Amino acid sequence: MGKNRSRRSWMDRARRLEKAITDYLELPADAVLDLPRLTLVGNSRLVVENHRGISEYQPDLVRLKLSTGELEIKGTGMLLREIKPDAIALEGTIHSLTFC
Incomplete structure (x- = not known):
C-alpha cells in the first residue's frame, strides 16, 4: 500500500x-498534458480527441477510456462514425456526458 x-x-x-x-x-x-478534447455539435455529434479506446459500446451507452478516467455518453441511436488512433466521432441523439 x-x-x-x-x-x-x-x-x-x-x-x-x-x-x-x-x-x-x-x-x-490538451496537447501537452494529453487531456481529452471534446467537440459537441448540438446534441447529435461528438468528437473526442486524445482518447485511450472504447471500454463499452451499445446504441444507448458508450464508454471511452481517457487519460483522466472514463467518459460515459448516454443517448439513443448512437453510431461510431469514425474511429482513429487519436479521435472518435459519434453520432446519434446525445442525452448526457459524464466523466467517471
Whole structure:
C-alpha cells in the first residue's frame, strides 16, 4: 500500500509541474498534458480527441477510456462514425456526458 501511495503522490507532483510549465509557456493544455478534447455539435455529434479506446459500446451507452478516467455518453441511436488512433466521432441523439 505504501508503494502505491508514494507512486500516486509522485505522479500528482509531476502532473502539477507539467501544468505549471504549460501555463508559464502558454501552451495548449490538451496537447501537452494529453487531456481529452471534446467537440459537441448540438446534441447529435461528438468528437473526442486524445482518447485511450472504447471500454463499452451499445446504441444507448458508450464508454471511452481517457487519460483522466472514463467518459460515459448516454443517448439513443448512437453510431461510431469514425474511429482513429487519436479521435472518435459519434453520432446519434446525445442525452448526457459524464466523466467517471
